[in-house]
Amino acid sequence: MERHFETSLRDLKGQLLAMAGQVEKAIESAIEALQTGNIEKITLVDAIENKINQAHIAVDDACIKLLALQQPLAADLRLIVAILKINTDLERMGDQAVNIAHHAEQYIKGTPVKPLVDLPLMFQEARFMVREALDAFVKSSEPLARDVLKRDDIVDGLKDKISKDVLEHVKTNPILIEQGLILILIARNLERIGDHATNIAEDVIYAMSGEDIRHSSQLATMKKAIS
Amino acid sequence: MERHFETSLRDLKGQLLAMAGQVEKAIESAIEALQTGNIEKITLVDAIENKINQAHIAVDDACIKLLALQQPLAADLRLIVAILKINTDLERMGDQAVNIAHHAEQYIKGTPVKPLVDLPLMFQEARFMVREALDAFVKSSEPLARDVLKRDDIVDGLKDKISKDVLEHVKTNPILIEQGLILILIARNLERIGDHATNIAEDVIYAMSGEDIRHSSQLATMKKAIS
Structure with missing residues (x-):
């Protein structure tokens, strides 16, 4: 029974990591679509998302079977x-890759807004x-x-900077307003990918130590305010 | 043992619903801040979010104790x-209420962009x-x-309409561009609240029937495409 559990758990981790590999590929392809204008990358992201969604259901199923x-x-x-939660975060990252890909699809149809401000840098950081x-x-590294x-x-700071830069630019070129908005929205998609990575990191710490550090910076601030 | 489980489960549901009540209050207060310009409502949303975050940790704890x-x-x-998942969605709705409140805080400092387009209607729908x-x-109603x-x-459609209306308006009034962006971002916050409500509904169906309907419309489309 013990050995069976270990094998099942190893399989489950493998399943989750295969899904994570697809998520990473989707994020990269989405940004590549934006940077190169290669429309095939957008179709690819949609295809990968289908696989991610199937994996999402399969991982949840496997977790519940193991629990039962x-x-x-x-x-x-x-x-x-923790794996149940990480599974959700990975699936939502896949959704964000699709959002980026479809924003890129709109963007490459229009006039580019000067170089893509700090988006490539923000992508690297989120990635x-x-x-x-x-x-x-x-x-299992804390x-x-x-x-x-x-x-x-860092990622949140880049999002703010990109929004500010784009707004300054389109204010004097109102014709570019739709294009500028797309870049701002892509920065927000990347920010959310960073948030999901943060959630995963918190789940890893929880799984390892039993310590729930979510909302803890806020708790610290509250305690400071009270003291 | 059986009876003890029933009592614990009833307590857990009660805990989740108390948290949900706070989430609803946070969403309402955030929109009230935007509609009335009442800055106290923003402080109130921040205070409620603290309570939501504590409840989030407590509900997860209670679920794990029950499982163990x-x-x-x-x-x-x-x-x-399902409760573990609903708990996450409720907490994220609280985050969106905070985002709306802080967007409202910025918005009420500036010049209003004509009436708030369809935001009040979108709020009602998401609510x-x-x-x-x-x-x-x-x-337990499917x-x-x-x-x-x-x-x-409906909510997604309203988001698109609001973005379009705001963009048209600020294109001829580029000075209002920051204010317009805030309204577009609030529409996206409301859209995400709707997405979290959708997740909860899917979890309710899953808990009741064991049927995992997530991604099923996509599956239907895929099957159609293949056939």
Whole structure:
């Protein structure tokens, strides 16, 4: 029974990581569509999203079967609940890749708004967060997970900067307003990808230590305000 | 043991619904801030979000304790997994209420962009979806849950209409561009609240029937395309 559980858990992790690989591919293809104007990449993102959605259902199913048949406790139970949550975050990252791809589709039909401001940089940062969150999961590494949390501020800062730059630019070129809005929305899609990576990092820490650090910076602020 | 499980489950549902009540209050207060310019409502939303975040952690804890101590099967197991998911969606709705409140804070400092286009109507529609999804959960009603799913298109349509109307308006009044962007972003926050209500409705259907209808419209499209 014990050995059976270990095998099932290893299979489940493998399933989740295969799905994560598809999510990473979808995000990259979406940004490539924007940067190169290659319309085939958009079709590719849609096709990958279908696979992600099927994997999403399959991972949830596998988690529930493990919970029902093996009735795990303590760290094993926490890990399976964490996988249920990571599964949701991965699927939502896939949705964001689709959003980016469809924004890119609109964007490349119109006049480009000067170089893509800091979007390529923001993409690299968000992409790194995703990779690092998944590495933290694979290696059960709390330091990697905590590094992901730190990086979220960089991505949020880039989103604000991109919005500001684009607004300044289109204010003097109101004809570019739709195009500018698309870039602002893509920056928000990337920000959400970073948020999902943060959620995954928090779930890794929870699964490993049983420590729930979600909302903890807020708690710290509250305590400060009270003291 | 059986009776103890029933009591714990009833307590857990009560905890989730108390949290849902806070979420509804946060959404309403955020929109009230935008519509009336009452800055106190923004502080109120921040205070409610703190409570929501604490409830989020507490509900997850209670779910894990129930899974560990009672090792539920079949419908009970599905219900607890559904509550874990609904808990996440409620917490994210709270985040969206905070986003709306802070967008409202910026908006009321500036020049208003004509009446708030269709935002009040979109708010009503999104608000209705949230209420109906929670009713579906309380009453274990599949018809109510399915009605929520149908309404998502209305909310998405309103978001598109608002973006279009605002863009047309600011194109001839580029000075209003920042203000217009805020309204477009609030429409997106409301759209996401509608998406979370949809997720809750899907979880209710899953908990009741074991049927996973997520991504099913897409599956139908795929099957159609293949046939």
